[in-house]
Amino acid sequence: REGRRAVELLPVAEDSLNGVRMIEYLAITAAWVGxxxxxxxxxxxxxxxxxxxxxxxxxxxxxxxxxxxxxxFEKIVADLAPK
Incomplete structure (x- = not known):
């Protein structure tokens, strides 16, 4: 819940660098808690x-x-693979 709140407080529209980091951190946290x-x-x-x-x-x-x-996840990784 707190991770979602962090993404809401710092949206990409307001801070394109740190806003994306909040999304990334939420993804990492969500992965680790299942x-x-x-x-x-x-x-x-x-x-x-x-x-x-x-x-x-x-x-x-x-x-x-x-x-x-x-x-x-494997599809996301494959989509980013060098061509």
């Missing part, structure tokens, strides 16, 4: 915004371990 639906939803939003999460970060950072194997 809320995979929320995590994938927020991750999809964050990856659509320029200059934020990269293929390498999603592929290698342990933050995303709880989502590995989830088809939604």
């Amino acid at each position: 809320e995979k639906d929320l995590a994938c939803e927020q991750l999809a939003i964050a990856t659509r915004l320029p200059g934020n999460l990269s293929y390498g970060q999603l592929k290698l950072l342990p933050y995303w371990d709880p989502l590995r194997g989830d088809p939604r």
Whole structure:
């Protein structure tokens, strides 16, 4: 609940750098507490915004371990893969 509030308090429209970070942090937190639906939803939003999460970060950072194997997460990662 507090993570959602942080995203509301600092929307991307007001702060394009830190607002996106709040979305990313909410996705990480949701992943670690088992809320995979929320995590994938927020991750999809964050990856659509320029200059934020990269293929390498999603592929290698342990933050995303709880989502590995989830088809939604794997699709997000595949969409970011270098062509």
